[in-house]
Amino acid sequence: MEKxxxxxxFEMIKxxxxxxxxxxxxxxxxxxxxxxxxxxxxxxxxxIENENIKGAIVKALTEIAKPVTIxxxxxxxxxxxxxxxxxxxxxxxQLVENDKKVVKTVDKKKSYFTVA
Numbered sequence: 001m002e003k004x005x006x007x008x009x010f011e012m013i014k015x016x017x018x019x020x021x022x023x024x025x026x027x028x029x030x031x032x033x034x035x036x037x038x039x040x041x042x043x044x045x046x047x048i049e050n051e052n053i054k055g056a057i058v059k060a061l062t063e064i065a066k067p068v069t070i071x072x073x074x075x076x077x078x079x080x081x082x083x084x085x086x087x088x089x090x091x092x093x094q095l096v097e098n099d100k101k102v103v104k105t106v107d108k109k110k111s112y113f114t115v116a
Contacts, residue, residue: 006030006034007031007034010027010030010031010034011027011031013027014027014028014031050091050094053083053087053091054091054094054095054099054101056079056080057073057080057088057091057092057095057102058095058101058102058115060073060076060077060079060080061073061102061113061114061115062115063077064076064077066114067105067112067113067114068112068113068114069110069111069112069113070085070088070089070092070111070113071085073088073113074088092104092113096113100116101115101116102114102115102116103115103116
């Protein structure tokens with residue numbers, strides 16, 4: 001038996017019980033709630049904070065204007081010193097892979113970052 005989603009199940013119940021208006025109304029209400037729930041694609045507080053930090057990273061790399069490691073970036077920019085190396089590493093990975101705003105180069109097992 002194939003697994004059904006809640007939406008599919010409510011649609012099926014609505015079809016089978018089409019002559020009972022209470023059941024049809026209930027199913028339509030539940031489907032509407034599912035639609036509303038799936039449309040909530042807002043960012044969490046942490047995601048918004050991370051987007052702001054990513055903007056600050058790009059700004060810092062622009063000001064530095066040369067390829068630097070995360071540690072060097074923290075030493076050269078006071079705002080970057082407020083964040084852990086791990087936090088910056090994760091956000092830089094996103095900037096390199098997803099946003100394409102930063103370029104990563106590896107030299108002798110050291111990662112250097114600069115603005116794309």
